[in-house]
Amino acid sequence: MADVLIPRLAIIGVGLIGGSLSLALKEAGAVGEVVGCGRGKPNLEKALELGVVDRYSRDPLDAVKDADVIFLATPVKTLATVTEELLPACKPGAIITDGGSVKGAVSAAIDPLMPDNVYFVPGHPIAGTEKSGAEAAFPTLYRGKRCILTPTENTNADALALVEKMWQIAGSEVVKMSLEKHDRVLAAISHLPHMVAYSLVNAVGSYDHYEENILEYSAGGFRDFTRIASSDPTMWRDIAETNRDGLLEMMEQFEKFFAELKTDIAEGSGEKLFEFFLRSKQLRDAIL
Amino acid sequence: MADVLIPRLAIIGVGLIGGSLSLALKEAGAVGEVVGCGRGKPNLEKALELGVVDRYSRDPLDAVKDADVIFLATPVKTLATVTEELLPACKPGAIITDGGSVKGAVSAAIDPLMPDNVYFVPGHPIAGTEKSGAEAAFPTLYRGKRCILTPTENTNADALALVEKMWQIAGSEVVKMSLEKHDRVLAAISHLPHMVAYSLVNAVGSYDHYEENILEYSAGGFRDFTRIASSDPTMWRDIAETNRDGLLEMMEQFEKFFAELKTDIAEGSGEKLFEFFLRSKQLRDAIL
Structure with missing residues (x-):
């Protein structure tokens, strides 16, 4: 076992995220033993x-005993509690890292708990699918x-280097960035779109000027666009609570542009409307 | 030719919409001759x-001479001009119908042009794909x-009955409804989502607190969600101009819900956030 990067890995929360990391590292021969831990026995x-x-x-x-790396893949609001629970069994030099989609609040809660000889490295792999559970895990996620x-x-610099290596092997x-920048970037590319989709479905579904639900008229385009409004309400409540500041800043940024567009429509400014739509198309096409 | 529904059909604008109608009616044996008309010779x-x-x-x-039905499938802002141009060659009893995605402004512009012996039936098939041009047409659209x-x-009641039959055969x-209801329904399920997507991409793409474009971090979810922000700026300028009132009403409806959500986030009201997301998920799941 001297050559493997992580002789013993503990995965807390063996679902799509934790399970896929395990499979990727196993496939690469980068782990010795992988110990799973979770609440559901069937999973x-x-x-x-x-x-x-x-x-x-x-x-x-028991699960983290003698583990070199402990990967936390439980819901974002549980990460600090889980860490507190695990710490007494961690061996000196153990590294705890996570996959939570909000980083500022998580670090603020975990950092004060950490003893000198166990290290915490906050992380967030930008990957996922619609599925969940150990069955959904696959090595190339x-x-x-x-x-x-x-x-x-x-x-700790050595702990950071090891976690970086682990993800590269996977x-x-x-990419390394500040907690604040991470939370702004994620607010922009993930959390804001979810708030927009949730609001859109509620707004259209609540429109009651006619005797029927106008959502019934929606075709494929609307259904594709609002797919993310079917996401897990508990998970998104937690994200909205823990990334409050980043999310509010991005929601205000969105409101500014939406208001500008509304003004252009109210004024019938064809040229401004064309420019607004064209700028958006160009930005969108550039990330294809 | 006595048994076919439409002995001669003229299609003005032979793209996905007009071409697919022609193919569907041909496949059903419901048309005699189909004459196409458009600006691009290669198409x-x-x-x-x-x-x-x-x-x-x-x-x-020339294209509409002796036509029993004339289907207009040109951009929404051109429909009245095209009608004005065609009318002198229409035979008595000819029916003009369209596929424009805004109905109030189109009817207001075309109705005053119509002579007593040529009939206009405003319509809008809710179908489409990302593709365009005659090559994209297919009979089952x-x-x-x-x-x-x-x-x-x-x-005219007979003209309406014939157009209804035509779409049923396709x-x-x-569904029949008022012009105003159509424009509200379409604003809700199609025009508003486009305005939201265009605003979202512009808002995120214009966020400049960091030295790099944060759109670069977007993953599959963001790209799927904003696909419609790549739509044709000219077409959407025309829709935003012609469905001004319906769209502004729906944009205000959206703003109301978005503002409510922002307040819940600012106040950290976990229960209200959960309810907001759950209501949206239930509405969304009900139209799957």
């Missing part, structure tokens, strides 16, 4: 059966995707 | 080669889709 049994983990324990203190790490002045391009 | 040649039309003329007066007809007090479910 853990499934993970074992599919080879996503080598063994599992429902006791977090992270291939060609970005993984953002948000080290602070408290972050196939990701690792 | 008309292609339409002829693919059997989308039986012949074509680049002269609108309208199958299982809704087609909205918006007769007014000026609409596979559509025909």
